[in-house]
């Protein structure tokens with residue numbers, strides 16, 4: 001008998017319970033990491049698997065607009081860190097008083113502590129002037145690349161590797177530091193590495209910056225602000 005089928009409850013659930021739980025576990029236990037990186041290198045076969053997961057993301061018109069720049073040079077990382085520091089000083093000006101002190105105490109990047117950085121880019125010209133599905137919403141290439149980032153992030157969690165997204169960066173300066181052609185957008189700058197621990201909550205939540213919103217406040221029925229008409233679903237969501 002097919003082993004996978006035997007512990008799946010019905011034919012609509014082709015993954016075994018264990019497989020499905022593994023996926024949900026990666027989703028719920030994925031963390032943005034910046035304070036817990038270990039210097040240990042990521043073996044090439046593991047990094048290749050993560051890049052393979054990213055490359056299997058959905059993309060508009062099967063455009064696959066991503067490229068992956070693997071950055072181990074300390075000089076390049078130092079240059080990116082300098083961009084971050086300048087932008088972070090500007091970002092801090094958005095907060096006053098205690099909130100400013102709290103903002104400045106947050107660690108928001110692990111560029112040098114992590115053994116490798118990765119820039120996932122979006123080639124806005126890939127696939128030619130017309131890409132199926134991208135006629136009305138031009139940003140769908142960027143959306144597709146975000147999905148590659150998420151695939152990478154989840155696969156990394158399953159492999160015990162932490163990922164931290166650093167977006168406090170001037171995009172033009174980053175593009176120039178990485179020698180990107182004009183039509184290539186530096187969508188995500190990521191720090192990667194094994195970790196001392198994965199926190200059980202987002203670091204921003206642990207440090208009192210912001211909490212997770214209740215799902216029940218975010219699910220609407222039929223139109224914005226309307227209660228769910230599906231009572232059983234409403235009850236389940238409120239139960240958490």
Ligand SMILES: Cc1cc2c(cc1C)N(C[C@H](O)[C@H](O)[C@H](O)COP(=O)(O)O)c1[nH]c(=O)[nH]c(=O)c1N2
Nearest residue numbers: 030031032034107108109165166167168202203204
């Ligand atoms: C597009 C984008 C950009 C950023 C982030 C995320 C995403 C999706 N996050 C991470 C973010 O703070 C984190 O995801 C949330 O706080 C939730 O925590 P977990 O990811 O669940 O651990 C992030 N974190 C950080 O320390 N510095 C940063 O510049 C950014 N930028």
